[in-house]
Amino acid sequence: MDKRDELLLLIAVSGELPADWVGMAVGSESYGAVLLTRLKRDGEIKLRNRDGLRGYILREKAKRYLKDKYGSAAEPFLSGSSSTNHVKSEPEKRLRLYRMSQVWIFCQRAGIGIFAGEKPELFGSGYHGANGDAAVQGSGVSYYGTAEWKLPTDQEIKGSRACGLLTGSNAYVVYNTMDSLMKWAEKTERNVKSRLEIRLRRNWNLSLAGAVFMGTGEGMAGRLLSSDGGVKGNLFALDDVYERYYYVPLKKEAALQLLLLVSEEGRRKLRNFLCSALGESYEDGTRLEDGRDKTGQPVYFCYLMELWKVRRIAAQPFGRPARIFCFTYQAAELRTLFPDWIAIEAIDPERVRNFLGWD
Numbered sequence: 001m002d003k004r005d006e007l008l009l010l011i012a013v014s015g016e017l018p019a020d021w022v023g024m025a026v027g028s029e030s031y032g033a034v035l036l037t038r039l040k041r042d043g044e045i046k047l048r049n050r051d052g053l054r055g056y057i058l059r060e061k062a063k064r065y066l067k068d069k070y071g072s073a074a075e076p077f078l079s080g081s082s083s084t085n086h087v088k089s090e091p092e093k094r095l096r097l098y099r100m101s102q103v104w105i106f107c108q109r110a111g112i113g114i115f116a117g118e119k120p121e122l123f124g125s126g127y128h129g130a131n132g133d134a135a136v137q138g139s140g141v142s143y144y145g146t147a148e149w150k151l152p153t154d155q156e157i158k159g160s161r162a163c164g165l166l167t168g169s170n171a172y173v174v175y176n177t178m179d180s181l182m183k184w185a186e187k188t189e190r191n192v193k194s195r196l197e198i199r200l201r202r203n204w205n206l207s208l209a210g211a212v213f214m215g216t217g218e219g220m221a222g223r224l225l226s227s228d229g230g231v232k233g234n235l236f237a238l239d240d241v242y243e244r245y246y247y248v249p250l251k252k253e254a255a256l257q258l259l260l261l262v263s264e265e266g267r268r269k270l271r272n273f274l275c276s277a278l279g280e281s282y283e284d285g286t287r288l289e290d291g292r293d294k295t296g297q298p299v300y301f302c303y304l305m306e307l308w309k310v311r312r313i314a315a316q317p318f319g320r321p322a323r324i325f326c327f328t329y330q331a332a333e334l335r336t337l338f339p340d341w342i343a344i345e346a347i348d349p350e351r352v353r354n355f356l357g358w359d
Contacts, residue, residue, distance in 0.1 A: 003027075005069070007035055009115060010108065011045060011058050012066055012077045013145065014101030015084030016094055019047065019054035024252075025105045051091040055098065073116040076147065084147075099176040100145060102250055103163045103214060107143040110255035112166070114143050122149050122165070141168040141262050149196070156191045163214075168262025170209040171200055172246070177236065179216040181227055184236035193241060210244030212261065213307075218333040221247040225311055225337070238307060245307040253329050256349045259358065260304060266356050267304075273355065274301065274325060288312055289322075298322040303347060305330060314338060327352075 001009075003026045010025050011017045022036060023029035036056070039045045044062035048055050058066075058078075066074040077084040087097065104114055113119035119142035145164045150157065161182050166172045173192060175182065193208065200206040213224060213236075224247060229237040238245060246261060248254050260266050271290075275281035278299060281291035288309070289298040300313050303326050313324070314337050323343045326334055331346040338344070353359060 003031065004035060004039070005066075006108075007032075007039070008044065008058065008062050008066055009070065009074060010101075010105055011056055012063075012074050013084065013104050013114065015077070015087045015097040016048060016055040016057050017101050017105075018098045019056060021102060021105055022056070024109060027109065048087075048094075050089070051094075053091060053094050053098070055094065055101075057087055070115075076116075095178075099178060100163045102178070103143070103174055103176050104145065106214065106250055106255070107166070107258075109252070110258055112141045112143050112258075118142070119144070122167075141166075141259065143167075143174070149199075154195065157188055157195065159185060160188050160192045162189070162192055165196065166212060166258070166262060167200075167204070167206065168259075169264035170207050170262065171196070171204075172210055172212045172261060173208070173242070174212045174214065176250075177213055177215040177220060177224070179220065181223060181230065181235040183234050184229075185234070186239055186241055189241050209261075210246060210306075211242040212246045212248055212258070214248050214250050216250060218249050218329055220249065221305060221307070221310075221330075221333050222336060225307055225314075238311065244309075247305045247307055249329065251329065253327070253349045256353055256358070257304065257327065266358070269356060270303075270352060271301065288316070293323060300324045302326045302334065303330065310334070310337065318342060 007022070007026055017025065022032040026032045026035060036045070039062075040047070042061075044059055044065070045056050046059055048057055063078045067078055084097070088094065108114050119140065122144045143164055143166050146160070146162055149165055161175055161184065162173050163176050164174045166174050173196060197208045200208055224236065224245075225238070227235060227237040229235050248257050260270065275291055277293075278291040279294040279296065282289065288300070290301045291299045293299055297320070300322065302310055302313070302324050305326075318339060318341070321341050321343065323345055324334060324338065325345045325347060327349050328346040329349070331344050335344050
């Protein structure tokens, strides 16, 4: 698939692709600008610029082209009354599409399957994979937008803020909080979790491991950790809907973090390597700390940015030094959460990718 078609398909699954994400979508700001010029000149896309929001939508010419060439990969997003086929003009509905578009693009750039043909069918007829065989646990890393797993009977989860479902060796419900705390209805999101748990266990023998919150910049992690739900109590604050919440910033380096979450083998290999330098490590998961170094200092692994874990570590009555391991892009934010005598050990994501053989 060339970059032109890739961009058109990303606009199709997005409904409206935010203008400042075109460079991310094609992997280059300069080439993105060239593609936009060509596609607008050929009458395949147009810019919608109103209410302070700028995004690209498909014209009929491009829709026909995608249906003819890509069939099932494009058809669900370009037919009927789907929100991606008939893009609404209200700012709130357009922002909803932007939230989902950013996740589609981020997953695509991370090498995660997002199009039909790249991933097994999730909850289709008979709940079977794309090749007609039952979907197999760990068969690959895939991302599914909400339209691919919400059923007509799912009225109780209609107002969910979820953007999609990420699957690999386990599964996560994905949210995009962008640059502000999102509205959060605990009952609705709890229904999302329970329905997906049942369907995943029954059809894929796959467990739901938690929720991934994506957002703009590393600083959003601190806001999620400190949120009390706002004056009206209708904004997100850490709760027990999901056992674990992870924060992944929408930036290129953080693709590794997302891939680690859905790769049990990758997580184990990285952890074992880090533990090899410790005096002792704790594998049973019953302790907050992951081990102790050779001087006896507590060591915590926070590179997955599991929010409840970070909060519990910060609540410890530290009386002596400790060490926290994270990725380089997380270090500055974690530094604001802990006293100076807690050492923040930053790991280069590119070195980890090389170590895992994920080049």
